[in-house]
Amino acid sequence: MSIASPALRLRTNSDQLLSRLLTPLLPKPILSWRLVQQVPRGLGTATLSDSDVPYRNQLKKEAKRRRAVKHLSNEETEKKDARLEKWELTVGIEVHAQLNTERKLFSRARTSIDAEPNSHVAVFDLAYPGTQPNFQKATLIPALRAAIAFNCTIQRRSRFDRKHYFYPDQPAGYQITQYYEPYAKNGSIILYDHDGIDPEDGHSVTIAIKQIQMEQDTAKTIQQDSVTLLDFNRVSHPLIEIITLPQIHSPQTAAACVKKIQATLQAVNAVTTGMEMGGLRADVNVSVRLRDCPGELAASSSYSGITGLGQRTEIKNLSSFKAVEDAIIAERDRQIEVLESGGVIEGETRGWTLGNTATTRLRGKEGEVDYRYMPDPDLAPIIISEELITHISDTLPELPDTSLKELVDDFKLTLKDAKTLISIDDGKRLAYFDQVLAGLVKALRAEEYQGTLEQCLRDPSITKADKVEYARLVANWAIHEYGSVTASSESASVTAEKRPIVLVHVLQYLVKKKITGQSAKKLFLLALETPGRPVGELIKEENLELKDIPRAEYLRMAQGLIDANQETAEKVRKGHQGKLMWFVGQMMKDGKGSIEAQRAKEVLEELLAVGSS
Amino acid sequence: MAARWMERGMLMARQRLHFTPSFTRLVRPYVGPAAKHVKDIELMLAEPSWSVNSLFTSHHSPATESQVSKKQLHHLLRLSALPLPANEAEEAKMLKDLESQLRFVQAIQRVDTDGVEPLVSLRDETEEATKESEVTVDTLKEDFAKETVTGIRGRIGRSDPAKKEEEEDWDALACAPKTVGRYIALDNKVSAP
Numbered sequence: 001m002s003i004a005s006p007a008l009r010l011r012t013n014s015d016q017l018l019s020r021l022l023t024p025l026l027p028k029p030i031l032s033w034r035l036v037q038q039v040p041r042g043l044g045t046a047t048l049s050d051s052d053v054p055y056r057n058q059l060k061k062e063a064k065r066r067r068a069v070k071h072l073s074n075e076e077t078e079k080k081d082a083r084l085e086k087w088e089l090t091v092g093i094e095v096h097a098q099l100n101t102e103r104k105l106f107s108r109a110r111t112s113i114d115a116e117p118n119s120h121v122a123v124f125d126l127a128y129p130g131t132q133p134n135f136q137k138a139t140l141i142p143a144l145r146a147a148i149a150f151n152c153t154i155q156r157r158s159r160f161d162r163k164h165y166f167y168p169d170q171p172a173g174y175q176i177t178q179y180y181e182p183y184a185k186n187g188s189i190i191l192y193d194h195d196g197i198d199p200e201d202g203h204s205v206t207i208a209i210k211q212i213q214m215e216q217d218t219a220k221t222i223q224q225d226s227v228t229l230l231d232f233n234r235v236s237h238p239l240i241e242i243i244t245l246p247q248i249h250s251p252q253t254a255a256a257c258v259k260k261i262q263a264t265l266q267a268v269n270a271v272t273t274g275m276e277m278g279g280l281r282a283d284v285n286v287s288v289r290l291r292d293c294p295g296e297l298a299a300s301s302s303y304s305g306i307t308g309l310g311q312r313t314e315i316k317n318l319s320s321f322k323a324v325e326d327a328i329i330a331e332r333d334r335q336i337e338v339l340e341s342g343g344v345i346e347g348e349t350r351g352w353t354l355g356n357t358a359t360t361r362l363r364g365k366e367g368e369v370d371y372r373y374m375p376d377p378d379l380a381p382i383i384i385s386e387e388l389i390t391h392i393s394d395t396l397p398e399l400p401d402t403s404l405k406e407l408v409d410d411f412k413l414t415l416k417d418a419k420t421l422i423s424i425d426d427g428k429r430l431a432y433f434d435q436v437l438a439g440l441v442k443a444l445r446a447e448e449y450q451g452t453l454e455q456c457l458r459d460p461s462i463t464k465a466d467k468v469e470y471a472r473l474v475a476n477w478a479i480h481e482y483g484s485v486t487a488s489s490e491s492a493s494v495t496a497e498k499r500p501i502v503l504v505h506v507l508q509y510l511v512k513k514k515i516t517g518q519s520a521k522k523l524f525l526l527a528l529e530t531p532g533r534p535v536g537e538l539i540k541e542e543n544l545e546l547k548d549i550p551r552a553e554y555l556r557m558a559q560g561l562i563d564a565n566q567e568t569a570e571k572v573r574k575g576h577q578g579k580l581m582w583f584v585g586q587m588m589k590d591g592k593g594s595i596e597a598q599r600a601k602e603v604l605e606e607l608l609a610v611g612s613s
Numbered sequence: 614m615a616a617r618w619m620e621r622g623m624l625m626a627r628q629r630l631h632f633t634p635s636f637t638r639l640v641r642p643y644v645g646p647a648a649k650h651v652k653d654i655e656l657m658l659a660e661p662s663w664s665v666n667s668l669f670t671s672h673h674s675p676a677t678e679s680q681v682s683k684k685q686l687h688h689l690l691r692l693s694a695l696p697l698p699a700n701e702a703e704e705a706k707m708l709k710d711l712e713s714q715l716r717f718v719q720a721i722q723r724v725d726t727d728g729v730e731p732l733v734s735l736r737d738e739t740e741e742a743t744k745e746s747e748v749t750v751d752t753l754k755e756d757f758a759k760e761t762v763t764g765i766r767g768r769i770g771r772s773d774p775a776k777k778e779e780e781e782d783w784d785a786l787a788c789a790p791k792t793v794g795r796y797i798a799l800d801n802k803v804s805a806p
Contacts, residue, residue: 100771102756102759102771102774102775103775107780108778108780108781109778109780109781110774110775110777110781111775116795117794117795117796118785118786118795118796118797119781119785119795120781121781121785122780122781123780123783126785137748137752137753138753138756140748140753141753141756141757159733164692165692166692166693166694168799173694222796223801225801226800226801226802227791227793227798227799227800227801228798228799228801229793229796229797229798230796230797230798230799231795231796231797232785232797268769269768269769269770370692372692375731375733376733377733377734378734380736380746382748383743383746383747383748384747384748385747385748385749385750387749387750388748388749388750388752388753391750395762395767396767397766397767397768397769398766398767403766427766427768430764430766431763431764431766431768434764434765434766435764454763454764457764457765458765
């Protein structure tokens, strides 16, 4: 029996206190409040972050780091930091992600990202007295996709609870979340070395996910000098909070974990935007303990069922992968410093701003009791049918790990190219690659192919073995040439993604040696900029067709270049390979797209007697 | 219908609560359909069987001994976004009230609820009703229909943007005491509520 029965409402002045502490039955709009120095609890507003660094640069850095570590001798590793040998870091992560839904969690108001402030708000979202939550069942679709992608056990029955605190970004005075009975439990995420984990974690590490819960986002607040501006479009946007067990022992692995959580959520269409756009936010809890500590020195804190941990602190609102890594490093070092100088770690909430070298205290951590969690009596339990779980599981999009395995193991792409294809353009580039590859195989078989590329993808006569031959070529074009045409021409960037057939035709002529690689690049841009013109026609019109230039002509051109560049030629004779390629380049330039690089090279090698001396 | 609901609620409450002997005495016995005679009812209503006062007084912690410190009071007020006491007299009054409320709560806490699932709200918990509220593929068929699946990797997208419904058709700023443009504005320093 709930104590929140109206019969128990008392009479005195402090009724208010008791009722706010124990019986927060009616949502009240709390529009007056005292400014408390607190972190806003919603997902941070969009900020420019380090994740705007082009993705391939990031991959390069990762590869460099991996190589550097390989070359590090044991002695150097030992010297790295004696303190880290003594102290072990433990990290648990909470990721809040905005679900990709049409409507809010408890009203029919639409979700939005950049809409006019306060234009997508229902009365319930502003906690008008007497309004009732109306759970939007469709929000379960992305929530379940996320939970299944992380191998969670879906709870057939889950419930919503109220977490009470007063802050203007959350007008009811409580956030509706799932505290006692979350919808998903006991999941896991496997991080591999190619995900960028700490080399000390070996080939792979499995991080357990304790639970995933659904909850409301808060309003967007803008702090000004004398006022705080509130936009309630975001209030009650559905979120999931993914909570890992404290099983991470390296800042680098923690960042890799958040990165992989984001990639997985994006792959299954559970979220609309990533961290850089504010669609994801991470909180980390950090503690350290002595690695070998018998008896009385043993760390005694425990949480999430893991015992023997040091006192933890929580760092909130990290909005980039780099911030996750750097904040953990700074907090780890601070805690070791405090402990080594005889101090005690306080359980508290700390903040981190990018570019800082230290975390700063924000507030003492509220005990969970201070949130006065209680089941929300206005919301019925959610009952999910077995059949729905099966359906969502069966139709789950392919996860990035599976795509990566296919691209690297079967299609023999480099790890870097495979990761690039998977991650850029939110998965669209990989779809483009698939279409062009299947289309190319088909086009090379039949001169006149009438079907669509989408049909091609499902053509059972195109096997994986057929594709392997051209996979690297198509990947190279889908990454590099696609990138350069869309960068060089505005109109091409509009149409490239929508017209994969253009690349199919260009590559078809290239593979058949009807055009040179150089002409193919020119043709690709041209075809994208002039929609409606068949590629074959453009080749004729622009005179791009590879003419069968006689060997004599090659010899004449090569000799002319050698005569004009005697010094360079001498270097080639002495074995300077780079200079040979310079000659090849010059020949191709002079030939205006009619010279084949391979033939030019052969002729030059012959004339300069490379390799024969 | 309403009567059936009430009856069911009472029944559920009885099933859930195993009263301790001391508490049972305080509670008026349940009058079921068996009480047919008006006389029985009159008889029962003639004398009060318990009083709220009994909940406020009879306790192991004597009323003189303070259970709540001033620090705790302030902490609770802060959590509740309520103003701190203006003077000592007000503080003493608050503490006294809180003490008495706590004793009331403690009386309720003494009910033995071991093995009793908390009742969150009154709902139809029958098998049929549970089945009816179950979210199935069919429940969400319109939402699934809006999704598009492309490529060989099952990539999911959504076709059309959601349509505006009447729940959004009101002026969210109408009751805001202060606005700046389309924003609701709050003064950073306001007097305590």
